[in-house]
Amino acid sequence: MAGARLVAAEGEITGLVGPNGSGKSTLLRTVYRHLKPTAGRVLLDGRDLREVSPVQSxxxxxxxxxxxxSDFELTVREVVAMGRTPYKRAFAGEDATDRDLVAGALSGVGMEGHAGRRFTALSGGERQRVLLARAFAQDPDVLVLDEPTNHLDIRHQVELLTLLRAQRRTTLVSLHDLNAAASVCDRLHVLHGGAVVASGRPRDVLTTELMAQVFGVRAVVVDHPLTGDPLIAFDHRDPAGAEAAVVSGTGRGSHSAPGHGSEG
Known part of the structure; x- marks a missing residue:
């Protein structure tokens, strides 16, 4: 992807949404250093992450x-405790801070009763929650989550999104579920064809016009009857109706205030 610029403000949940192949995962991989940008930089509080050692990062x-x-021959607790590795010297044992953070992370994802189970014996959804707990135990400034609700049933999806909001930790998350994104995210960046085509608050970005132009579906945006969040109602009987829609504009909003950013 080229020319993409986005900002994740401190303490906010910033969402990436877009069709398959739009570049969401590629962009996230540059943030957690799985990929090196061919151009541009990833900045954390104004500092290029490539200038920071992997351990410090x-x-x-x-x-x-x-x-x-998914092949960890470890217990659930041992997997979560791996999140404390960046803070430990070689062969150093756990201290009280480590134990508290691991216990809190397990409790936060509802897996405190499974600490002694083998990771390989867990269901896909349970593994997902354990790996999220490992990220929480790492106690980072920034969480980067690529489709974190995959493999979770409805209840655990809702609980996970509630947990993310309660943490108020700077979070960059990609989501396929647009209604989940509208509910949990403070700001959205919409990717299409490897470019950021719209940015702003969910209510400003997720418009009928954008649904047609970017996702190719016919939909209306209403208020959620329980929460008041934007709720996207899709036309499942005639989804291709969007192809014939005559629309203008993309529902673009403004970029967020400076914070943690990525540009490429």
Whole structure:
């Protein structure tokens, strides 16, 4: 992707949404250093992350990527405790801070009763929650989450999104579920064809016109009857109706205030 610029403001949840292949995962991989940008920079509080050692970077940024290891021959607690690795010297044991953070992370994802189970014996949703707990135990300044609700049932999806909001930690998250994104995110960046085509508050960005132009579906945006958040109602009977829609504009909003940023 080229020419993409986005900002994740401190303490906010910033969402990336867009069709498959739009560049969401690629952009996130540059933030947690799985990929090196061919141009541009990833800045954390104004400092280029490439100027920071991998260990120091891991103290600031924790990631839950889509391609996740599933062959850990470890217990649930041992997997979560791996999040404390950036803070430990070689062969150093756990201290009280480590134990408290690991316990809190397990409790936060509802897995405190499974600490002694083998990771390989867990369901896909349970593994997802354990790996999220590992990221929480890392106690980062920035969380980078690539489709964190994958493999979770409805209840655990809702609980996860509630947990993210309660943390108030700077979070950069990609989501396929636009209604989830509208509910949990303070700001959205819409990607299409490798470019950021709209940025702003969910209510300003997720418009009928954008649904047609970017996602190719017919939809209306209404207020959620329970929360008041934007709720996107899709036309499942005639989804291709959007192709014939005559629309103008993309519902673009303004960029957020300076914070943690990526540009490329």
């Amino acid at each position: 891991a103290r600031h940024v924790a990631a839950l990527p889509q391609e996740r290891g």
